[in-house]
Amino acid sequence: MCSRFVLTTSPQAIAKQFHTEKAVDWKPRYNVAPSQAIPAVIRTLEHRQREMKLFQWGFLASWTQGGRLVVNYRSEDIDERPHLRESFEKWRCLIPADGFYEWRHAARETHPYYFSLKKKRPLALAGLWSPQTTQGGTVEACVVLTTAPNEVVRPVHDRMPVILEEGDYGRWLDGEVRDFKELLGLLKPFPASKLECRRVGAWVNNARHDDAKCLEPSDEPETLDLPF
Secondary structure (H helix, E strand, C coil): CCCCEEECCCHHHHHHHHCCCCCCCCCCEEEECCCCEEEEEEECCCCCCEEEEEEEECEECCCCCCCCEECEEEHHHHHHCHHHHHHHHHCEEEEEECEEEEEEEECCEEEEEEEEECCCCCEEEEEEEEEEEECCEEEEEEEEEEECCCCCCCCCCCCEECEECHHHHHHHHCCCCCCHHHHHHHCCCCCHHHEEEEEECHHHHCCCCCCHHHHCECCCCCCCCCCC
16 A cells, blocks of 8 residues: 655656756665655645645544544545545645555465566655644644555555656646546556566664665565466
């Protein structure tokens, strides 16, 4: 469901790819986890220019016991949830990532896999952001939207993040487009032919581990018949 990702690309390179005037202060991260501050690209109606900001990753789910953080939502549910509908209409964003992790559960074991673009460029995860009221005040937070898996992700997980093509960045960020049906075509599985995957080691399972070792291939034999 995309609860961890990687972003080691420099802030300057991210700003160039996403056409923002300024970059944010960001150090290479190999294991970005929920509740942490992450960069996201927005476009405000007031300035009509793209801007990169740091958001808390995760909406505070007030309807759950203890108000846990929810870091991703099913894109199919947007039109049925009032709080998501408001964010969709007002506050859409792009979340840059070099790639993302998913875990395959088999018996009592879990096996992490890393997915990224074959062309070795950052990908754009479709997201929503919103001001969130907490005990300490108001924070700006974001979530990742998910969809059905493509042929590369399906052997590992039954969901994948919505990944947008570069030609669709502007349309997704256009605040004047508020009709869910107009953007429904973007909320689909990313072409499998453009993604690659490899099994990585158990080091990444611990969110406190945040170094290049997270991306090292697993030295355990592969037991899954993957289509790549």
